[in-house]
Amino acid sequence: MKAIRIHEPGDISVLRYEEVETPEPGIGQVRVRLRAAGVNHRDIWVRQGLFGPFSAPVIPGSDGAGEVDAIGPGVTRWTVGQKVVINPGLSCGMCRACLRGDQPACPSFRIFEGTYAEYAVVPETNLVAMPGGLTFAEAASIGIPYVTAEDFLIRAGAVPGQSLLLWGASGGLGIAALQLAKLRGLRVLAVTRSASRADRLRQFGADEVIVYAPGDDVSDEVLSLTQGRGVDIVVDSVGRESFFQSLNAVQRGGVVVTVGATTGGQVTLELGRLFRQRVTVLGAYMGSAAALPRLLPLFSRGLLVPVIDNTFPLEQADQAHEQLEQQGVFGKLILSV
Numbered sequence: 146m147k148a149i150r151i152h153e154p155g156d157i158s159v160l161r162y163e164e165v166e167t168p169e170p171g172i173g174q175v176r177v178r179l180r181a182a183g184v185n186h187r188d189i190w191v192r193q194g195l196f197g198p199f200s201a202p203v204i205p206g207s208d209g210a211g212e213v214d215a216i217g218p219g220v221t222r223w224t225v226g227q228k229v230v231i232n233p234g235l236s237c238g239m240c241r242a243c244l245r246g247d248q249p250a251c252p253s254f255r256i257f258e259g260t261y262a263e264y265a266v267v268p269e270t271n272l273v274a275m276p277g278g279l280t281f282a283e284a285a286s287i288g289i290p291y292v293t294a295e296d297f298l299i300r301a302g303a304v305p306g307q308s309l310l311l312w313g314a315s316g317g318l319g320i321a322a323l324q325l326a327k328l329r330g331l332r333v334l335a336v337t338r339s340a341s342r343a344d345r346l347r348q349f350g351a352d353e354v355i356v357y358a359p360g361d362d363v364s365d366e367v368l369s370l371t372q373g374r375g376v377d378i379v380v381d382s383v384g385r386e387s388f389f390q391s392l393n394a395v396q397r398g399g400v401v402v403t404v405g406a407t408t409g410g411q412v413t414l415e416l417g418r419l420f421r422q423r424v425t426v427l428g429a430y431m432g433s434a435a436a437l438p439r440l441l442p443l444f445s446r447g448l449l450v451p452v453i454d455n456t457f458p459l460e461q462a463d464q465a466h467e468q469l470e471q472q473g474v475f476g477k478l479i480l481s482v
């Protein structure tokens with residue numbers, strides 16, 4: 146099969162389009178003929194080696210959709226030809242965290258990699274039936290961003306009427322968080338770097354759009370938009386450049402969700418800023434295995450809308466990474482396989 150592989154960490158040039166052996170499904174596993182793969186920031190971190198050095202070449206990519214192509218011994222849930230979406234959280238299934246449905250807290254939790262390829266082998270429990278009305282590209286755009294956003298909104302205790310400041314609102318995770326927050330009845334203050342994206346963010350429900358340039362401080366604007374109180378929840382995927390603004394923009398007792406650090410993750414923090422303001426800093430990384438099967442039907446019903454910025458053929462994965470890193474996106478980038 147054809148696949149994108151990374152042999153050593155680095156820039157986009159390490160994404161190599163290669164012929165590799167087609168994997169065979171083992172006990173309880175299903176082979177999926179992928180038709181589309183979703184590109185996530187996580188794939189860039191994998192490429193850069195942030196999850197550690199590679200012991201063998203890595204096929205990146207965690208989100209994908211396609212058709213069941215072969216089933217291994219003991220597989221009972223799937224038959225060849227079914228359209229499926231990969232649910233990329235891998236966990237033991239037996240520990241206390243798994244049994245209460247909080248798989249990301251499982252000691253052996255990890256995120257599946259291998260959708261930048263024609264075929265991927267996954268445990269049968271990591272597939273969800275693809276609902277009608279979605280294309281493969283749309284189905285591949287949902288997994289990590291929506292599961293992650295759904296999880297942190299629940300854990301942050303989001304309830305109708307609360308306000309939420311959303312950094313990076315036009316990115317894949319941002320659009321997911323925007324739509325899910327609006328569905329929950331929150332007031333969303335969306336931050337974007339591009340004035341040209343403001344109208345589209347409003348179309349997707351943003352109540353206020355703050356256009357941000359590096360070096361700006363958005364917290365004054367947030368305070369004026371919230372009668373001086375600050376927001377209940379901040380969603381921060383930017384990191385070093387935004388984190389202290391997030392602390393300034395959140396109200397007493399509020400929650401700052403940290404869900405990535407595209408400008409770097411090193412900050413020096415005076416702890417009084419947390420305890421005096423009773424602020425919760427909530428780390429977010431994927432979500433419950435039950436989230437994707439629960440969310441997909443909301444797309445079929447039109448309550449959520451998949452937003453795809455651009456689609457590239459698999460062999461141009463490097464171009465997709467370059468766009469995500471350099472030019473930015475409105476929604477998701479997809480590789481068609």
Ligand SMILES: [Zn+2]
Nearest residue numbers: 237240243251
């Ligand atoms: Zn477990």
